[in-house]
Amino acid sequence: MxxxxxxxxxxxxxxxxxRAAAFTAGxxxxxxxxxxxxxxxxxxxxxxxxxxxxxxxxxxxxHRLRAGLVVLEVALALILVTGAALLARSxxxxxxxxxxxxxxxVLVAQVFAWDYNPTPAQLRTFFDATIERLQALPAVQDVxxxxxxxxxxxxxxxQNVFAIAGRPPPTQAEAPRAYLSVASPGYFDAMRIPLKAxxxxxxxxxxxxxRVAVISETMARRYWLSLDDALGSRLRFRFSGTxxxxxxxxxxxxxxxxxxxxxxxxxxxxxxxxxxxxSMTFVVRSAGDASAxxxxxxxxxxxxxxxxxxxxxxxxxxxVAKTVSPRRFALAVIVGFAxxxxxxxxxxxxxxxxALMSARQREVGLRVALGAxxxxxxxxxxxxxxxxxxxxxxxxxxxxxxxxRMLQSFLxxxxxxxxxxxxxxxxxxxxxxxIACYLPARRAAGADPVTVLRGE
Numbered sequence: 001m002x003x004x005x006x007x008x009x010x011x012x013x014x015x016x017x018x019r020a021a022a023f024t025a026g027x028x029x030x031x032x033x034x035x036x037x038x039x040x041x042x043x044x045x046x047x048x049x050x051x052x053x054x055x056x057x058x059x060x061x062x063h064r065l066r067a068g069l070v071v072l073e074v075a076l077a078l079i080l081v082t083g084a085a086l087l088a089r090s091x092x093x094x095x096x097x098x099x100x101x102x103x104x105x106v107l108v109a110q111v112f113a114w115d116y117n118p119t120p121a122q123l124r125t126f127f128d129a130t131i132e133r134l135q136a137l138p139a140v141q142d143v144x145x146x147x148x149x150x151x152x153x154x155x156x157x158x159q160n161v162f163a164i165a166g167r168p169p170p171t172q173a174e175a176p177r178a179y180l181s182v183a184s185p186g187y188f189d190a191m192r193i194p195l196k197a198x199x200x201x202x203x204x205x206x207x208x209x210x211r212v213a214v215i216s217e218t219m220a221r222r223y224w225l226s227l228d229d230a231l232g233s234r235l236r237f238r239f240s241g242t243x244x245x246x247x248x249x250x251x252x253x254x255x256x257x258x259x260x261x262x263x264x265x266x267x268x269x270x271x272x273x274x275x276x277x278x279s280m281t282f283v284v285r286s287a288g289d290a291s292a293x294x295x296x297x298x299x300x301x302x303x304x305x306x307x308x309x310x311x312x313x314x315x316x317x318x319x320v321a322k323t324v325s326p327r328r329f330a331l332a333v334i335v336g337f338a339x340x341x342x343x344x345x346x347x348x349x350x351x352x353x354x355a356l357m358s359a360r361q362r363e364v365g366l367r368v369a370l371g372a373x374x375x376x377x378x379x380x381x382x383x384x385x386x387x388x389x390x391x392x393x394x395x396x397x398x399x400x401x402x403x404x405r406m407l408q409s410f411l412x413x414x415x416x417x418x419x420x421x422x423x424x425x426x427x428x429x430x431x432x433x434x435i436a437c438y439l440p441a442r443r444a445a446g447a448d449p450v451t452v453l454r455g456e
Contacts, residue, residue, distance in 0.1 A: 005325035063356070067388055070348045074392025075399060077345035078429050080338035082400035083407055085421035086414065087331040093413040094324060100255035100264065101150065102192035106283060106316035107290040108149055109297050114278035116305055123276035124207070126304060131184060133300040134284055137293065142285040144187030145272060148179065149281035150257045151319040152312060156181075156279045157257075162237035162268070164223060165245070178219055178266040179257075180237065182277040187269075188214075188252060190283040196220075197227035198250035205271040212271065213246040218254040219266035227251045237268070246270065259323050261412045281312075290315045330410050342432060345392070350436040353385050354443075378441040385437030386430075393426050400425070 005011070117123045127145055134143045147156045161175040170176070185202045188195070196217050205212050215230065224230040233248045246268075254264035272280070282301070286293050294313060301308055321328075367377065404416025414421065 005329050008326075008329065066352050066355070070345075070352050070388050071392040071395065073341075073345040073348040074389055074429065074433065075396035077338070077341035078393055078396030078425060079399045079403050080334060080341045081429060082396075082422055082425040083403060084331070084335045084338040085425045086404055086407055086416065086418060087327070087334055087410060089414055089418060089421050090411045091324070091327055091331050094260050094327065097256070097260045097412075099150070099260065099320070100193060100253045103316040103320050105286045105288065105290045106190065107286065107293045107297055107313070108152065108281050108283055108316055108319065109301065109313040110149065110152060110154065110279075110281040110311045111301065111308055112279050112311060113305075113308065116308060117278060120207075120276035123278055124273060127184065127272060127280060130282065130301055130304045131186065133303060134282060134297060135186075137284075137296050137300060139287045140284055140293070141287050142186050142190040144190040144283045145184040145280045146187045146269075146283065147182040147277050147280055148257065148267075149283070150255050151316070151323060152281060153319075154311065155257060160238050162235050165234035165236065176223060176266075178215075178237070178268045181267060181269050182272050182275050182280070183214075183269045184272045187283055190285045192285075193255065194253045196251040196253060198231045198248070200250055200252070201269065201271045206273050209274070211244055211246040211274050212249045214250040214252055214269045215248055216254040216265070216267040217251055218264050219268065220251045222266060235268070260320070283316075290317075327410055327412075330407075342429070345429070346432050346436045349385050349389060349433050350439060352388070353381055353437055353440040356381075356384070356440075378438070381441035382434070382437040385433060385441075389430060389433035389437075393429060396429075397422060397426060 113123060113126055117126045131143050131145060134140060148158070149155060158180045159177055160180060161172075161177050163169060163175070183201060185200065185205070187193075188200050197220075198214075201212070201214055213235065217227065220227050220230040224233065230248050230251055234245055235248065236243050236245050238244070252269070255267065256262050256264055282297070284290070284293055284297055297313065298310060301310060367380075400422060401417050404411075404418075408416060
């Protein structure tokens, strides 16, 4: 439940009770009865004497059946282990994706300030005063505010067409589009968004100065020959109200906004002082643990306006982690089942070889009496187990390649047939089976042939 994403229906209503426990116990009892009835029925029909001879000679049909079940266990286990490896590789790659900003030690607080600040001047005053108070908090390094905060649930995404001065006007269908965001000067430093060319927004960009903008690197490379070529260009776009002309003064790194596997986007940032906007998110970078600033941040906002509602407050790490929760949940589930399947497969190999060696004690005693060494016996037993394991792995690889396609929507940066994941899973299964084979082999090789033959 703790790992379950909201996309899983009713996940947060699940709980364990006596009915679930009784159902599980009942199913376990039924499986145990079914597993025991067939051998008991066969033994009853054959009689004790026949059963004893059958144990000594190791009925070939029973042995083939047991061997087939072990091969099937290994194949199914490999399918699940490979699925777990694919998800783990994909998840690790996803967490290492470059987002365009540093998400550690950042606290965000989203507010909608329109009701208490209906005029542009009041909006400027509220945000300037709140940013100044937040900046004064202990352990705070940088503070900013932005209208479109990456990875927040209620992101203010405003996309519109724009025109580049000096170029032929495009048709409506061909008109370029960009996401338009309002940002305070400290936003880029608080998020550690790198400056690629020109300058960042600063205090010079006041309400009475010429309108300026900073654009993303993706946008600059798409519409200009180089980053420097974009500087000084004039754009006309509509943010709200009548179209506005702005001058590009800087280029910053591109950001991912919705998900880690999403595309970076063309984005244009306008100064908060020039475009007062009420739907903003404060970004507070801490020198230490960002969660320690939760209460101080609330207090700082309410010190400016005690009635101001804080719609969402969380660390940026939490916001990013929430977007990968479906993948984390799938990984946790399949890793759990893969671990159980691996234990069952190893137990199956071990149990089969142990039963086989118990039935072939006389053969082993004769081999040793005739000069077979300890290593010969171990090689005989281990070789038999690895033959079954290899057969299961060959079948399992085919099944894993097919099952991997079912996980396609959860994979990032790798294919369902990723050779590293498939190869590592097969090697891991083979090594685990080798250990399971060695234990009964060592026990068989250590048996005293005189004792075994005397017992026969």
